[in-house]
Amino acid sequence: MDLGELERDNTGRCRVSSPVPSVCRTEPCALGVDEAGRGPVLGPMVYAICYCPLSRLADLEALKVADSKTLSESERERLFEKINQDGDFVGWALDVLSPNLISTSMLGRLKYNLNSLSHDTATGLIQYALDQGVNVTQVFVDTVGLPETYQKRLQDCFPGIEVTVKAKADALYPVVSAASICAKVARDQAVRDWRFVEELQDLDTDYGSGYPNDPKTKAWLKKYVEPVFGFPQFVRFSWRTAQTILEKEAEGVTWEDTPTEDQDGAGRITSYFLHEGPRARPRLPHRYFQERGLEAASTL
């Protein structure tokens, strides 16, 4: 899988896709959506779609894609190759969402939570298949959040298509299983070949599973937290695990709109009307300086 674009810039979103098999333009197709890497604190999250004509679903199933969860990394890659070899009737596309994109979305001034990010990415990929001319008539999705709300949301987006949202869809529908394989293979490769933009001295990449409760992962995070810059961008800053370590190990940082307790308020409103005795008001600097944020330096 060619993730060259991601290697060039692994701070944003990267889309990779197969050519559209011509048969998928003419025959009615089923499309499956699935994700990989939702839980880990390290590395990107991947959303993938996989589609094929309804008439060839049995052939896809015959590839034994259903039990992707139990497969090893190399077996998954072998399966992905098989899906690709059957390129004349199976197509796929996927979005790699970098840890930086996930963190900045979740921590931005306008909060963009993980469920919304997941929903929008899945919707975007389905739309992408439609834009490429795939004749999608049925969509199967593993649920994120409440199945009913997700189903309604997708149905509203794609009224002409039959949408099925169900938990464990990757074990029920071959197109979802295949999508799951694509997603996992992409994430495995992205993580394995991750290029750290930061110059980390003698980096060891033995960070365990990448899941927050993995002691190895936790130890890795503690080792690589930098008091001023936090973590390398391989880490999802917005994860609770990462935040806890930052709160303990890193310097505090205040931003313009962070409410600070010691806000020196303007005093009580009544103080403007009732005379509580002379209010020692120092001689304010002239407007010229105030407008420019300048004041006399009393110390250095």
Next chain:
Amino acid sequence: VRQHVFLLPEHLKDTSKKMKNGLMFIKLVSPCSGEGAMYLFNMSLQQLFEIKVFKEKHHSWFINESVQSGGLLHFATPVDPLFLLLHYLMKTDKEGKFQPLDQVVVDDMYPDCVLLLKLPALEKQLRHVTEEKEIDNKKYYKYSKEKTLKWLEKKVNQTKAALKTNNVNVGNRVQSTAFFSGDQVASDNEEDYLRYAHGLVSDYIPKELSDDLAKY
């Protein structure tokens, strides 16, 4: 170690190179508030600079391989030392007698004020704000309010002219500096300029003198 970021006039750069402590940071009285304020004294060119600091909350600096909290930006701009001298002249005027300068400029809180006496131009300037007597080749000075007001009037006029040439927004309408109409100058009338210039000069003189100047 606390680091400071300064914007300085270009020519000061070689001063600090030429003389070991060519530039000195000293604390002197602020003529406006009577409290201490930081000044920069250029030993070689015998020049005095006031230090203003640009302060906005929630900023920091990266300086080489370090981070400096606060994000303060300091400016050093030349200031007329006569403003500082006024503070001492007015203080000793209460005694009403002529005195040698080195008995006027005395301050145990800001002992570096004696550096002001090193400024050659200062003695020539004194006639703007004092009455002078010479006995046995020794000069004695006494604060003169009339002279001072006349001198300050010149300062106000110079400031007014500078405000105009620099298109400083002086009207007391609330106006965002980012949006101003083409005819802004016409709309800021003479009186606004005068009041603004007086206010600006008043940042360098005690309150009661500012009031006298306003009347004058």
Next chain:
Amino acid sequence: LLPCEVLASRPAPVRRFFTPAV
């Protein structure tokens, strides 16, 4: 100049995390 206040003044590996650009 950073648009936030780091509540410490200390050494920091700026070059490793920032690439200056004009």
